[in-house]
Amino acid sequence: MLGFDFYIYYLTKYRVNLIRPVTISGSMILDNDAELKRKNTEKFIKESYDPQNVGRMSDPDGFGEITGSCGDTMEFYVKAKGNIIEDVQFYTDGCGTTIACGSITTQMAKGKDIGQAIEISDQDVIKELGDLPEDHHHCAKLSADTLKKALTNYLTKK
């Protein structure tokens, strides 16, 4: 039987919400869902507070800018060689969720074939981040749509 000390150790180690029930089976504690949520939260916080590929390129091959229904603006800048995306940057005046979406979208697109990158959807962005609250799904859409616009701009200039 697991003691109270171990229970508290587990809750602390995995930062499990005390309200959430934990299933104890023999000597194993099964709560993969809580562990997954913890990882997803860490990923989201990392992308919000330490975003990758932020900036405004001075001479991009492709550029896209969209202002979402919430009033936030997203910009994407693309450098490409043939069909391969060599570099991609984003800039936004939006909230932390928008920043996380922009950051993860650039990482998903970098090094990819244009045909693959243009297919990146808002659902792909949400999945890559782990999850997003329903009322912030539009941030992922703004990010994916702006990347598409920058890539379309590149393709029309090619």
Ligand code: FES
């Ligand atoms: S709140 Fe406006 S795009 Fe996120």
